[in-house]
Amino acid sequence: MDFDWTEEDRTYRARIRNFLERELPPNWVEISRHGPGSREQTEFSLDFCPKLAEAGLLVPHWPVEWGGANRPAWEHFILGEEMWAAGEPRGAQYMNVNWIGPTLMRFGTPEQKRRYIPEMAAGKAIWCQGFSEPNAGSDLASLRTHAERDGDAYIINGNKIWTSYAAMAQHCFLLARTTGEAMGKAGIAIFLVPMSTPGIEVRAIPSLIGHGDIHEMFFTNVRVPVSARLGEEGEAWSIISYSLANERVGIPRYELAVRVLGGMVRELAARGAFEDHVVRARAGSALASCEAARMLVYRAVDKRARGEMIGAEASMARVAVVEADHAVTDFGLDFLPDTFSGRAFPAHLAHHERAIVTGIAAGAAEIQLGLIARHWLDLPREAT
Ligand SMILES: Cc1cc2nc3c(=O)[nH]c(=O)nc-3n(C[C@H](O)[C@H](O)[C@H](O)COP(=O)(O)OP(=O)(O)OC[C@H]3O[C@@H](n4cnc5c(N)ncnc54)[C@H](O)[C@@H]3O)c2cc1C
Numbered sequence: 454m455d456f457d458w459t460e461e462d463r464t465y466r467a468r469i470r471n472f473l474e475r476e477l478p479p480n481w482v483e484i485s486r487h488g489p490g491s492r493e494q495t496e497f498s499l500d501f502c503p504k505l506a507e508a509g510l511l512v513p514h515w516p517v518e519w520g521g522a523n524r525p526a527w528e529h530f531i532l533g534e535e536m537w538a539a540g541e542p543r544g545a546q547y548m549n550v551n552w553i554g555p556t557l558m559r560f561g562t563p564e565q566k567r568r569y570i571p572e573m574a575a576g577k578a579i580w581c582q583g584f585s586e587p588n589a590g591s592d593l594a595s596l597r598t599h600a601e602r603d604g605d606a607y608i609i610n611g612n613k614i615w616t617s618y619a620a621m622a623q624h625c626f627l628l629a630r631t632t633g634e635a636m637g638k639a640g641i642a643i644f645l646v647p648m649s650t651p652g653i654e655v656r657a658i659p660s661l662i663g664h665g666d667i668h669e670m671f672f673t674n675v676r677v678p679v680s681a682r683l684g685e686e687g688e689a690w691s692i693i694s695y696s697l698a699n700e701r702v703g704i705p706r707y708e709l710a711v712r713v714l715g716g717m718v719r720e721l722a723a724r725g726a727f728e729d730h731v732v733r734a735r736a737g738s739a740l741a742s743c744e745a746a747r748m749l750v751y752r753a754v755d756k757r758a759r760g761e762m763i764g765a766e767a768s769m770a771r772v773a774v775v776e777a778d779h780a781v782t783d784f785g786l787d788f789l790p791d792t793f794s795g796r797a798f799p800a801h802l803a804h805h806e807r808a809i810v811t812g813i814a815a816g817a818a819e820i821q822l823g824l825i826a827r828h829w830l831d832l833p834r835e836a837t
Contacts, residue, residue, distance in 0.1 A: 485540035487663035498544030502576025520574030581622035600629035619668035746773035765829035768821035
C-alpha cells in the first residue's frame with residue numbers, strides 16, 4: 454500500500470502554503486491567539502476568505518455549479534490540514550465549507566440553495582450551529598426548543614447554549630422540535646434562521662477559552678416562514694447524521710499538534726534538555742499519537758473519497774485526534790511549564806486551551822467511545 458502523496462498533491466500543498474505566507478498578516482499570531490471561535494478570527498475570516506475564494510482555494514471540492522472545481526476529496530483535506538496548521542484563518546467559515554454548504558446542496562430547496570450557497574462560496578457568510586441546549590448536549594434527541602406551525606410560518610421558542618460564533622453569525626442552522634418531546638429524534642426539524650430575526654437574543658458566556666467564543670441564544674416568538682425549514686418535519690436526524698459524518702473528520706487538529714510539538718522539542722533542545730531519555734520517549738509517544746490520529750483520519754477520508762459511507766471510523770478518528778491533542782499539551786506542561794504563561798510562546802497556551810475543549814465540543818469523546826463499542830466492537834449496550 455502506498456501512503457505517500459502524489460506529486461500533484463505536493464504541488465497543491467505548496468501552493469496553499471505560499472498563499473498563507475503571502476496573505477497572513479504579521480500580527481496573525483495575535484489575531485489567532487484564541488482560536489477559530491474567537492471574534493477576532495471570525496472577523497478576520499471576512500477579509501481572508503474572499504481572497505481564498507478568489508484564488509480558488511475556498512471550495513475547490515464543491516461542484517462547479519456552486520463555485521467549486523469538482524476537485525477530489527483528498528485536495529479538500531490537504532486544504533483543511535494546511536488551514537488548521539496555520540491556526541484556521543477561515544474562522545467560523547470552515548463549517549460552511551465542510552458541511553453546511555454540502556448539506557444545503559443535498560437537502561435544500563432551489564430557493565435555499567440560491568439564497569445561501571453563493572455567499573458561502575464567496576467567503577462572506579458566517580453561520581452558527583444551534584444544536585445544544587441546557588439539558589440536551591450529548592443527548593441531543595431530548596432538545597426542547599419548539600417550532601409551532603402557524604399558517605405559512607413557524608413560531609420558535611426556546612434556548613440554545615454553548616453556541617460558537619453566535620454573536621457574529623448572519624444565519625443559524627437550528628434544530629427545533631415540531632412535536633411533543635415523546636417523539637424524541639423523530640420530532641425534530643432543521644430551520645435556517647437569519648440571526649437578525651426579531652426575538653433572538655445572544656449572550657456571551659465568559660470562559661477559559663476566551664470571552665466571546667461561546668454563547669447562549671434565546672428564541673422568543675421568533676417567526677420564520679415555512680420556507681426556512683430544511684427538509685421535512687422529523688427529518689432532521691437523518692440530515693444531520695449525513696452532515697456530521699463530514700464534520701467529524703473535518704478538523705485535522707493533529708496537523709497543528711505536530712507543529713506545536715516540533716516547537717516544544719526545539720525549545721527543549723535549545724535549553725539542553727532534550728537529551729534526557731524520559732523526555733525523548735514522551736516526545737516520541739506524543740508524536741506517535743499524532744501520527745496514529747492522522748492515519749485514522751486518512752482512513753475515513755479515503756472512504757469518503759471512494760464514495761463509501763463513513764461509520765465508526767469517524768468516531769475512531771475523532772477520539773484519536775483528541776488523544777493526540779492531549780498528549781502534546783501534557784508533554785509541554787510536564788517539561789516546559791514556564792512557556793504556558795507570558796507572551797513568548799503563544800502557541801503553547803493556545804494549543805492547551807483548545808485541547809481542554811476538544812473532547813467536548815462537536816460531541817463528547819465518551820459518546821464517540823460508546824459508538825465505537827456498539828458499532829465496531831459489537832459490544833452490548835449495557836452490562837447485564
Ligand atoms: C468550545 C465549545 C464550543 C461548542 N460549540 C457548539 C456550537 O457551536 N453549537 C452547539 O450546538 N453546541 C456547541 N457546543 C456544545 C457541545 O456540543 C456539547 O458541550 C457536547 O455535545 C456535550 O454536551 P453537554 O455539554 O450538554 O454535556 P453532557 O452531555 O451533559 O455530558 C457531560 C459529561 O457526561 C458524559 N456523558 C454524557 N452522556 C454519556 C453517555 N451516554 N456515555 C458516556 N458518557 C456520557 C459526557 O461525555 C461528558 O463528559 C460547544 C461546546 C464547547 C465546549
